[in-house]
Amino acid sequence: MTRIDESxxxxxxxxxxxxxxxRKRRGEPASPLAGLDxxxxxxxxxxxxxxxxxxxxxxxxxxxxxxELGHVxxxxxxxxxxxxxxxxxEVHGVITFYTDFRREPAPxxxxxxxxxxxxxxxxxxxxxxxxxxxxxxxxKPGPVAVSQVxxxxxxxxxxxxxxxxxxxxxxxxxxxxxLLAERTAS
Amino acid sequence: xxxxxxxxxxxxxxxxxxxxxxLAAHGVPVVRNGSRGMLWLEPFVEVTTAAGRVGYxxxxxxxxxxxxxxxxxxxxxxxxxxxxxDDVPWLARQNRVTFARVGITDPLSPEDYLAHGGLAGLRRxxxxxxxxxxxxxxESGLRxxxxxxxxxxxxxxxxxxxxxPLKFVCANADEGDSGTFADRMMLExxxxxxxxxxxxxxHAVGATEGYVYVRSEYPDAVATLRTAxxxxxxxxxxxxxxxxxxxxxDLHVRVGAGAYICGEETSMLESLEGKRGMVRAKxxxxxxxxxxxxxxVVNNVLTLATVPAILASGAAxxxxxxxxxxxxxxxxxxxxxxxxxxxVETAFGTTLGELVHDYGGGTRSGRPVRCVQVGGPLGAYxxxxxxxxxxxxxxxxxxxxMLGHGGVVVFDDTVDMAAQARxxxxxxxxxSCGKCTPCRVGAVRGVEVIDRIRAGQExxxxxxxxxxxxxxxxxxxxxxxxxxxPMPVRSALTHFxxxxxxxxxxxxxxxxxxxxxxxxxxxxxxxxxATVASGVxxxxxxxxxx
Numbered sequence: 001m002t003r004i005d006e007s008x009x010x011x012x013x014x015x016x017x018x019x020x021x022x023r024k025r026r027g028e029p030a031s032p033l034a035g036l037d038x039x040x041x042x043x044x045x046x047x048x049x050x051x052x053x054x055x056x057x058x059x060x061x062x063x064x065x066x067x068e069l070g071h072v073x074x075x076x077x078x079x080x081x082x083x084x085x086x087x088x089x090e091v092h093g094v095i096t097f098y099t100d101f102r103r104e105p106a107p108x109x110x111x112x113x114x115x116x117x118x119x120x121x122x123x124x125x126x127x128x129x130x131x132x133x134x135x136x137x138x139x140k141p142g143p144v145a146v147s148q149v150x151x152x153x154x155x156x157x158x159x160x161x162x163x164x165x166x167x168x169x170x171x172x173x174x175x176x177x178x179l180l181a182e183r184t185a186s
Numbered sequence: 187x188x189x190x191x192x193x194x195x196x197x198x199x200x201x202x203x204x205x206x207x208x209l210a211a212h213g214v215p216v217v218r219n220g221s222r223g224m225l226w227l228e229p230f231v232e233v234t235t236a237a238g239r240v241g242y243x244x245x246x247x248x249x250x251x252x253x254x255x256x257x258x259x260x261x262x263x264x265x266x267x268x269x270x271x272d273d274v275p276w277l278a279r280q281n282r283v284t285f286a287r288v289g290i291t292d293p294l295s296p297e298d299y300l301a302h303g304g305l306a307g308l309r310r311x312x313x314x315x316x317x318x319x320x321x322x323x324x325e326s327g328l329r330x331x332x333x334x335x336x337x338x339x340x341x342x343x344x345x346x347x348x349x350x351p352l353k354f355v356c357a358n359a360d361e362g363d364s365g366t367f368a369d370r371m372m373l374e375x376x377x378x379x380x381x382x383x384x385x386x387x388x389h390a391v392g393a394t395e396g397y398v399y400v401r402s403e404y405p406d407a408v409a410t411l412r413t414a415x416x417x418x419x420x421x422x423x424x425x426x427x428x429x430x431x432x433x434x435x436d437l438h439v440r441v442g443a444g445a446y447i448c449g450e451e452t453s454m455l456e457s458l459e460g461k462r463g464m465v466r467a468k469x470x471x472x473x474x475x476x477x478x479x480x481x482x483v484v485n486n487v488l489t490l491a492t493v494p495a496i497l498a499s500g501a502a503x504x505x506x507x508x509x510x511x512x513x514x515x516x517x518x519x520x521x522x523x524x525x526x527x528x529x530v531e532t533a534f535g536t537t538l539g540e541l542v543h544d545y546g547g548g549t550r551s552g553r554p555v556r557c558v559q560v561g562g563p564l565g566a567y568x569x570x571x572x573x574x575x576x577x578x579x580x581x582x583x584x585x586x587x588m589l590g591h592g593g594v595v596v597f598d599d600t601v602d603m604a605a606q607a608r609x610x611x612x613x614x615x616x617x618s619c620g621k622c623t624p625c626r627v628g629a630v631r632g633v634e635v636i637d638r639i640r641a642g643q644e645x646x647x648x649x650x651x652x653x654x655x656x657x658x659x660x661x662x663x664x665x666x667x668x669x670x671x672p673m674p675v676r677s678a679l680t681h682f683x684x685x686x687x688x689x690x691x692x693x694x695x696x697x698x699x700x701x702x703x704x705x706x707x708x709x710x711x712x713x714x715x716a717t718v719a720s721g722v723x724x725x726x727x728x729x730x731x732x
Contacts, residue, residue: 116364156527
């Protein structure tokens with residue numbers, strides 16, 4: 001949670017977050033937000049508030065949350081559900097349906113190799129093999145996360161690889177190996 | 187004198203930013219235009235001269251000093267000089283209507299847009315009644331460019347006929363099909379055209395809000411479009427009183443999150459509503475009950491971006507182009523193993539061979555062309571014997587193929603078609619939304635059946651089973667994902683049956699009878715899906731232990 005900027009939430013370090021709404025009566029179940037990191041609660045509330053006017057705001061909210069925190073922490077699910085008046089199952093269902101949303105912090109570097117047909121036709125599989133040869137099999141955890149993607153829209157200049165958000169065209173195995181080595185070393 | 191270096195992400199993928207920086211470092215001011223679509227020449231530098239715009243490409247940053255020395259700024263001779271761009275035969279043969287401005291203008295310059303005919307369509311539309319605009323679009327013969335080819339005017343008429351104060355216009359920019367990149371190039375190269383087209387659609391059907399659903403793999407397109415919308419709002423092209431006409435229409439950009447299925451229109455609507463991208467059963471069609479249950483126009487980016495040109499020049503001018511029931515132009519996209527890939531916008535009816543050979547110049551590898559896949563991952567593999575096919579919706583459908591979004595992916599003779607067929611199922615298994623069983627389960631079973639056929643296990647029986655599975659998926663799936671996955675499979679099997687023979691040398695490894703009987707359950711399905719398609723045997727991938 002160190003990535004949350006406390007000052008942006010108007011909270012002093014160490015200050016306690018009072019639960020919103022009326023006081024709990026005896027015998028009532030605990031607040032759905034009880035025990036959650038108050039900074040996370042405030043962050044989610046702020047992002048949701050910024051998207052209140054949108055219709056069906058869950059996806060833009062999740063994108064904004066991931067942009068800020070680097071991932072969507074599992075604890076965000078009950079807060080999102082509470083704030084958006086959805087069930088936790090609905091929120092969980094959406095987060096897990098879309099491959100873009102990460103539930104763990106992102107590795108320092110991400111490399112996505114396009115494995116769709118147009119890139120297959122010009123050697124995408126050699127790139128996948130090359131990555132594996134250099135210790136970066138698809139999906140293997142590490143400082144450089146190599147994964148597959150189906151089409152980066154660069155089909156005339158394949159094989160394409162997205163390195164830390166930037167699309168590269170006509171990538172040779174040698175170049176990929178160099179890119180991976182660079183990122184593994186740093 | 188103006189020097190242009192494209193800002194298109196394809197050009198950037200091969201170093202356009204570095205070239206622009208190198209030019210700037212030499213004190214040359216650079217305008218970042220869209221791409222002309224001659225992608226093999228990227229980064230493609232253009233300079234205005236008295237004779238017209240002169241192009242150089244492909245330019246690397248290291249070429250810049252030499253180019254300047256050779257007189258780049260006056261269009262001087264250099265080995266990379268391709269001549270006056272408008273006279274390059276590859277471009278001169280095309281008929282650019284939808285892509286008329288792409289590559290020529292600065293995509294984020296409203297002045298450029300106006301200077302090149304922008305807003306003429308919207309201004310004319312605003313003088314017509316909604317019904318007349320719909321009639322004009324119907325009369326033009328414009329059909330949906332997303333792949334299905336449904337007449338745009340008919341769809342608009344349905345929405346216009348629906349009562350209610352709240353209607354939507356949605357542009358589908360979830361261009362997930364491999365081999366297609368025209369939506370992206372339009373968004374990055376002429377975003378105002380889409381904005382104008384959507385505004386015309388809003389006027390025509392009585393909508394007040396619009397959404398553009400762009401896939402997350404296109405961050406440059408998202409950024410360009412968002413900036414363009416802000417510029418358009420500031421100029422009164424969007425908002426409460428569009429061009430002083432009283433029309434209220436505003437646009438929002440929504441970014442997908444890595445789900446191919448969200449390119450299917452009902453799934454896209456679910457995603458826009460903030461839900462999982464699960465396909466809806468039709469009817470009700472989105473035109474009647476679409477986004478948030480309201481009447482909704484859902485069109486592809488290219489369909490909507492073509493509308494301004496139709497309104498500006500009239501339906502008859504557009505209708506004159508084309509072939510039989512496919513009127514106007516199609517933006518074909520040449521990709522894969524092609525020597526000269528890029529955007530070929532031409533009237534329907536040009537042949538596949540003309541595209542692949544005349545425009546594409548054969549393969550990039552220099553080997554013979556073996557086949558092409560037309561229409562994305564759900565489109566058929568077409569052998570060279572069918573290269574005489576005219577590019578139009580009906581001719582392709584009659585040949586058991588589909589035109590789709592106009593993507594043409596070229597393969598050379600090293601391609602293993604059984605691996606491609608397997609990949610079609612693998613892709614479907616990966617990207618299926620899971621709502622209907624034929625798609626969700628059929629795709630996994632398809633991978634297994636093809637593996638058994640390739641291994642020579644009960645070949646004849648499994649071929650029958652595969653055909654049965656294809657029929658079931660085609661007839662029983664909710665949407666085109668499961669319904670069209672059999673198309674690449676069947677076409678590969680029909681035209682390239684030899685690739686499905688078991689490997690000739692050595693006896694086939696006998697498979698335990700119980701494993702074959704138990705079928706898929708006995709097979710490590712998860713591993714199957716993880717192994718590599720496309721000709722690389724699993725064992726060829728070195729296992730890395732550390």
